[in-house]
Amino acid sequence: MVDRSIYHRPVMTEQVVDLLRPSLRMGVTVDATFGGGGHTRALLAADRKARVLAIDRDPDAAAQAAGLGKRLMFRAADFRRLDAVLEEEEIDEIAGAVFDLGVSSHQLDVGERGFSYHQRGPLDMRMGPDAPLDAEAIVNTWDRDRLAGTFRRYGEEHHAGRIADAIVAARPIADTAELAAVVADAVPARARRTGHPARRTFQAVRIAVNDELGALAEGLDIALRMLRPGGRLVVISYHSLEDRIVKRRFASGSRGCVCPPDLPVCGCGRTAGLVLLTRKALTPGLDEVAANPRSRSARLRAVARSTE
Ligand SMILES: C[S@@+](CC[C@H](N)C(=O)[O-])C[C@H]1O[C@@H](n2cnc3c(N)ncnc32)[C@H](O)[C@@H]1O
Known part of the structure; x- marks a missing residue:
């Protein structure tokens, strides 16, 4: 039997579930970075009506999806192709999504993948064969x-x-x-x-x-475009370059009218499409960092699509 705790220990699972719980019954939730499936498993357990479309660029992740039941669909794909995957699955809007960026512990720990400076391995570092x-x-x-x-x-x-x-x-x-x-x-x-x-x-x-920053900008845009009113999106990033992209995208989407303040009436007609659910990035608690040191750099941000 596969030991899933070794594949990857999920980060900030409680916060991910709490933020996505209100949208779990609204339709399909996308786990854009399935990895060892820790977040998916918690979302499926949080609501017996939850359905998850899980994606991972790494074909090794597919084995972790086995036996999780009919409420889960797994697709080995890059999340920058999320729109094509949704079209193939005939899903025209999503209720929520989680992006837990970076690499899994499995990818870091298997020397042959070439991600680790602690182990001798080939100079590879591709998350999937499509890179x-x-x-x-x-x-x-x-x-x-x-x-x-x-x-x-x-x-x-x-x-x-x-x-x-x-x-x-x-x-x-x-x-x-x-x-x-x-x-x-x-x-x-x-x-x-x-x-x-x-x-x-x-x-x-x-x-x-892996063109990680390009993939993030594209994947985020697609997920936000496909999010239904009231739908929610959670992103966990692990370094400032990723976090900056997420923060800016969420800030620009949650800004309404951009007219100069001295204009008597709004001329731009812009309304905020997104509502920030986290004003500042959330970070893991001390207990989680002690139990899982790889969580220490995590920054979580979340938004909802406005219902107006
Ligand atoms: C931090 S792990 C996710 C762990 C997962 N949340 C869990 O609970 O086990 C990140 C995963 O995202 C995948 N990934 C990274 N970039 C991706 C992309 N552009 N498209 C799809 N998957 C990607 C990696 O292959 C890796 O398995």
Whole structure:
């Protein structure tokens, strides 16, 4: 039997369920990042009428959906194709959605997937076989400036230039252990004191391989477009780049009239389509972080589609 607690321990499940509970009977709820299915399982358990369409880009997740019953449909797909999946399933609006971004513990823990700087594995990092790029292409073929820009933008890495120089000098880099060692040697000693020195570089390569920020912006837009009045959307992100996209999208959708304040009557006709359910991002409690340290960077934001 598969041990699901090892595949992935879900983050902020109680908050996800509490926020989505009011919309669970309104129609289908989408779990856009099924992973080990922890959130899906909790949503199905929260209401016996809940129905979930679960999606994951990683075909490994499919096995976790087995035996969850008829109220669950699973599709191995990228959530940026959510509109096509909904059309194929003949669903024309959704009651709710949850996006729990990033990688699963399963992806991090299986060395052969190439996500881990702790294990020797191939330079892969693709979440699913559909990704057109892998880590090997980035690490061994991109030029120095493109590498440095990627580490700076997606890893918020202060030593991006030094790391890019070291990678170009060490080519060809054979695997993740070699990449982690090259990065560790490239950064100054003081940078090795705050966590693993290759953490930011690996994060940047992973985001680039899977075009994670592009997928998030597209997937979020589709989910918001398909959300029925009163429907709810919850997003959990794990770094500031993702959280910024979510925060801005929710803020722009919840802003009504954008006319200058001195205009006597509204000329723009804009009404707020979204209602913020979380003014500030929610974070996991101390107990959850103690029990599951991987939850520590989680930031949860939620909105509802206005009923007016
Ligand atoms: C943090 S895990 C989700 C864990 C899940 N909520 C649970 O309770 O087990 C993130 C999952 O999202 C998937 N994923 C990431 N980007 C995706 C995308 N663009 N489309 C579909 N799935 C994606 C990953 O493959 C991974 O399995």
